[in-house]
Amino acid sequence: MCAVLAAVLGASLAGCSSTGGKRAEDARAAQAAGGKAAVNTPRWTFAMVTHSGDGDTFWDIVQNGAQQAAVKDNIKFVYAHDKEAQRQSQLVQSYIDQKVDGLIVSLAKPDAMKDVVLKAEKAGIPVITVNSGAEESKAFGALSHIGQDETVAGEAVGEELNKRGKKKALCVLHEQGNVGHEQRCDGAKQTFKGDLQKLYVDGTNMPDVQASIESKLQADPSIDAVVTLGAPFAPTAVKAREQAGSKAEVDTFDLNAQVAAGLKDGSLGFAVDQQPYLQGYEAVDLLWLYKYNSDVLGGGKPVLTGPQVITKKDADALQDYTKRGTR
Amino acid sequence: MSHTDAPPRQPARPSKSAGDERLLHRSLARRLMGRPELGSVVGAIAVFLFFSIAAEPFLRASSLSTVLYASSTIGIMAVPVALLMIGGEFDLSAGVMVVSSALISSMFSYQMTANTWVGVGVSLVVTLAFGVLNGLLLTRTKLPSFVITLGTFFMLTGLNLGFTKLISGTVSTKSIADMEGFNSARALFASHLTIGNVDIQITIVWWIVLVAVATWILLRTRVGNWIFAVGGNADAARAVGVPVTKTKIGLYMGVALAAWISGQHLLFSYDAIQSGDGVGNEFLYIIAAAVGGCLMTGGFGSAIGAAVGAFIFGMTSKGIVYAQWNPDWYKFFLGAMLLLATLLNAWVRKRAEATS
Numbered sequence: 091m092c093a094v095l096a097a098v099l100g101a102s103l104a105g106c107s108s109t110g111g112k113r114a115e116d117a118r119a120a121q122a123a124g125g126k127a128a129v130n131t132p133r134w135t136f137a138m139v140t141h142s143g144d145g146d147t148f149w150d151i152v153q154n155g156a157q158q159a160a161v162k163d164n165i166k167f168v169y170a171h172d173k174e175a176q177r178q179s180q181l182v183q184s185y186i187d188q189k190v191d192g193l194i195v196s197l198a199k200p201d202a203m204k205d206v207v208l209k210a211e212k213a214g215i216p217v218i219t220v221n222s223g224a225e226e227s228k229a230f231g232a233l234s235h236i237g238q239d240e241t242v243a244g245e246a247v248g249e250e251l252n253k254r255g256k257k258k259a260l261c262v263l264h265e266q267g268n269v270g271h272e273q274r275c276d277g278a279k280q281t282f283k284g285d286l287q288k289l290y291v292d293g294t295n296m297p298d299v300q301a302s303i304e305s306k307l308q309a310d311p312s313i314d315a316v317v318t319l320g321a322p323f324a325p326t327a328v329k330a331r332e333q334a335g336s337k338a339e340v341d342t343f344d345l346n347a348q349v350a351a352g353l354k355d356g357s358l359g360f361a362v363d364q365q366p367y368l369q370g371y372e373a374v375d376l377l378w379l380y381k382y383n384s385d386v387l388g389g390g391k392p393v394l395t396g397p398q399v400i401t402k403k404d405a406d407a408l409q410d411y412t413k414r415g416t417r
Numbered sequence: 418m419s420h421t422d423a424p425p426r427q428p429a430r431p432s433k434s435a436g437d438e439r440l441l442h443r444s445l446a447r448r449l450m451g452r453p454e455l456g457s458v459v460g461a462i463a464v465f466l467f468f469s470i471a472a473e474p475f476l477r478a479s480s481l482s483t484v485l486y487a488s489s490t491i492g493i494m495a496v497p498v499a500l501l502m503i504g505g506e507f508d509l510s511a512g513v514m515v516v517s518s519a520l521i522s523s524m525f526s527y528q529m530t531a532n533t534w535v536g537v538g539v540s541l542v543v544t545l546a547f548g549v550l551n552g553l554l555l556t557r558t559k560l561p562s563f564v565i566t567l568g569t570f571f572m573l574t575g576l577n578l579g580f581t582k583l584i585s586g587t588v589s590t591k592s593i594a595d596m597e598g599f600n601s602a603r604a605l606f607a608s609h610l611t612i613g614n615v616d617i618q619i620t621i622v623w624w625i626v627l628v629a630v631a632t633w634i635l636l637r638t639r640v641g642n643w644i645f646a647v648g649g650n651a652d653a654a655r656a657v658g659v660p661v662t663k664t665k666i667g668l669y670m671g672v673a674l675a676a677w678i679s680g681q682h683l684l685f686s687y688d689a690i691q692s693g694d695g696v697g698n699e700f701l702y703i704i705a706a707a708v709g710g711c712l713m714t715g716g717f718g719s720a721i722g723a724a725v726g727a728f729i730f731g732m733t734s735k736g737i738v739y740a741q742w743n744p745d746w747y748k749f750f751l752g753a754m755l756l757l758a759t760l761l762n763a764w765v766r767k768r769a770e771a772t773s
Contacts, residue, residue: 110596111530145578145588145693266748290744294694295701296687297620298734301487305735308483309474322589322691329686333486333609333616335479348592348689415587 127164129382134191135166136377138370139181140221141198142171147322147346148366152220154415155370156194163378175202182206192216192377194370197223197230198270204230216380220369222270224392233380234388236372238364238396240270243343244277246397247362248286251315254339254359257284259315260306264293264323271319274343278317287313296326303330307338315339321346321361328357345400347412353405364396367416450769453710454722456762460708461725461732464758468736475739478615485617488731489624492724493679494698495705496627497671499723500635502706504668505648505715506562510551510570511672512698517573518544518680519690520581523590526598533598541677547573548673552666574696581692592688599685606678607686620682624724627675631720644668648715705730708759710766729758 138156142149153169160167168190170181175198182195183206193210197203200223207230210217219227219235227235251259259282261275279286289306291299307313307330316327316338324342331338339359342349344366352358372393379385387393400408411417449455468475475484494511501508518540526536547569554565582588593599609618635641643664646654655661684690709726711718733754737747 105532105535105598107526107530107532107597110593110599111526112528113530143693144574144696145581145691147587147589147691150582150588288744289738290747292697294696295490295698296683296691296694297490298487300686301483301490301731301735302738304483304486305480305738308477308480309472309739309741322689326687333483346589351592413591 126161128162129164129378131164131378131382133164133166134378134381135168135188136160136192136194136374137168137170137185137188137190138194138220138373139169139178139185140171140196141173141175141178142196143173148320148344151366151415151417152370155367155372156374157370158416159371159374159378163374165374165378167374175199179203179206182210186210186213186215189213190215191381192218194218194220194373194377195223196221197226200226200230207232216377218373218377220373221366227392228390233386234376235392236369236376236388236395237392238394239392240273241277241280242394243362243364243397244274244279245281246277246399247274247317247341247343248278248281250341250360250362250399251278251282251284251317254315256282256315256339258310258313259284259286259317260303260313260338261286261288262299262303262316262318262323262327263288263290264299264318264320266290274319275317291323293320293323299323300326300330300333303327304334307331307334307336311336313338315341315359318342320344321349324349324358324361325352328352345408345412345417347409350405350409350412350417353400353402354409356402359401361400362397363400363417365398365417366395368395452721453717453719453766454725455710455769456764456766457709457722457725457729457758459765460758460762461729463761464729464732464736464754467754468732468739472736472739472741475736478613480735480739482616482618482621484731484735485621485728486731487735488728489618489620490679490682491698491701491705491730492624492727493620493627493682494672494675494702495709495723495727496624496631496720497668497675498702499706499709499711499718499720500631500644501668501672502703502711502713503635503648503715503718504644504665505651506555506665506668507566507703508551508669508672509563509566509699510547510573511566511676511702512700513570513573513577513695514544514547514673514676515679515683515698516690516692516695517547517577518677519684520577520590520680520692522681523593523684523690524581524584526593526596527591528584530596533593533596533602535598536593537602537681540680541674544673544677544680545670546673547676548670549666551672552662552669555669556662556665570699577692577695588692590690590692593684594688602681603685606681606684623678623682624727627678628720628724631671635720640664640667645716648717650716701730704755708755708762710762730755733758 172178193215211231217232219232221237224235263271291302318324318327321344325348327340341359342361345361345363349361408417474480521543522536522540525539526533609616643659646659647661647664651661705726706723709722737750
């Protein structure tokens with residue numbers, strides 16, 4: 091691409107980079123799989139409706155997992171999302187109206203979703219819940235729930251912090267009022283032997299996230315661990331730590347390419363991954379298994395996709411997968 | 418939007434002399450009293466004193482540099498937003514435009530494997546074009562800027578997501594930290610200087626420069642008079658020969674320019690950009706300008722006031738953290754402090770007007 095650009099603009103003017111960029115990625119690539127169906131079952135349509143906000147990295151990976159399972163299972167996969175529970179339920183309703191063959195929904199606000207999930211079952215559409223809603227899933231008549239128990243994930247963080255001899259941790263919440271976020275911090279608080287404090291930051295404003303963490307670390311220099319609840323905030327916390335001149339270790343929930351790189355170079359301690367790819371992939375695959383073979387996994391209990399504690403030694407292997415958006 | 422077609426209230430004062438009334442001699446005290454930022458300065462001092470007492474770490478040099486950094490990231494945008502408000506218009510697309518600008522330079526550099534400076538340049542051109550688009554739509558359609566920029570706000574939000582997903586395959590951009598030109602661009606947009614043992618983020622320098630330039634434009638140039646005039650009464654301004662259309666387009670380009678600077682800061686500070694970021698930040702800029710004494714109806718305000726407004730916001734939002742108050746109440750404290758600062762601001766100005 092840059093060669094073309096150079097030809098058009100003149101080599102010096104185009105100012106191509108000989109390091110990094112798309113060309114390096116292409117050279118690295120060698121992407122796997124041609125994207126062919128592995129089965130010859132009818133082409134069913136499965137719909138997924140989540141409570142994701144716009145441009146959420148985490149849900150992007152869930153979607154990638156679902157899409158790849160759909161290709162393999164010869165499924166037509168459709169996706170919609172809205173972070174407002176009421177509009178999310180309207181989206182589910184619209185898929186019921188379209189008579190899809192299977193539904194995958196996240197139950198971040200279960201009460202708002204109850205009616206529409208029951209409606210889907212009444213219409214004969216099998217439902218699988220993902221990510222949030224482990225407690226309600228069965229009561230609402232869903233086949234299975236696939237996700238991570240946020241409290242359990244939080245507990246894993248608390249234990250890992252103990253193992254690392256931390257005394258005072260900071261839990262950085264990037265969405266005030268998110269139940270899952272509170273559960274994570276509370277879970278960590280339960281198992282962590284030291285003191286754990288919460289800090290709310292404005293998740294859509296990175297400089298603000300940085301300045302807030304910075305000021306907290308300056309206000310309390312005894313903090314020796316900072317736990318962020320989303321991967322994009324971990325590198326920001328690292329910057330804040332440097333600016334504040336603090337020695338605190340930065341750890342995080344979830345994973346992305348920057349976190350994998352951070353684990354590798356030692357700027358991050360550990361990451362707790364709930365493997366979002368699995369949540370999307372398994373949801374589609376289990377719906378397919380149900381349609382094809384009446385199989386149900388989990389026996390009414392949630393199927394857990396995490397927590398998986400990732401440290402420096404795993405980072406190398408995962409780095410390529412994070413770059414292609416599946417981990 | 419005043420009902421008279423008198424000259425703008427600020428900085429020009431009614432005068433019988435035929436010459437430039439700004440050249441008339443007035444005492445320093447009286448001139449200070451007439452400044453739109455007077456009240457907000459008092460508010461800022463009050464907030465500063467409050468947190469100096471309430472939060473022990475607040476007065477440390479390192480803390481102040483953090484507060485200044487937080488203020489500067491809002492303040493850089495608050496400057497052109499204040500000018501725009503003085504000119505009688507709003508820009509709701511300012512928050513996402515920052516992210517658009519960062520996305521454009523990141524993705525252009527990455528996809529074209531170009532030197533990052535090329536991406537930075539392309540981003541400047543495209544971002545300024547957004548500004549021109551806002552201005553043209555506004556002046557051509559004569560619809561309220563609230564509606565026009567709400568439309569461009571949604572469009573940019575969608576474009577940010579759509580293009581990023583289409584081009585990068587994920588919702589955030591790839592890291593460009595290993596590309597040529599990254600380090601020099603980072604030096605300009607996201608470095609920090611150490612003066613003594615105090616760490617100064619480069620955004621603070623950008624901020625001060627922008628405030629100085631905007632203040633000069635407002636108070637010392639013809640364009641400054643045009644801005645006050647179109648904000649005071651556009652029809653009257655047009656009648657006396659002020660190029661209203663050009664002025665308004667220029668104001669939107671000013672917002673775009675600052676969005677570009679902020680966007681490049683985001684990019685070179687954090688390597689990779691989340692395409693969903695920036696939504697809601699437009700209000701912070703408007704808040705900073707309003708707290709700093711810019712009238713929501715146009716025709717009155719100052720760039721220094723907007724800077725003080727951003728500083729009040731930065732002090733308050735970080736001061737609460739330094740004070741280690743219960744975080745559940747964070748937003749409440751933030752709102753209450755801002756309200757108090759603004760009330761004090763209004764009260765001081767009223768007193769000043771009464772005595773001047």
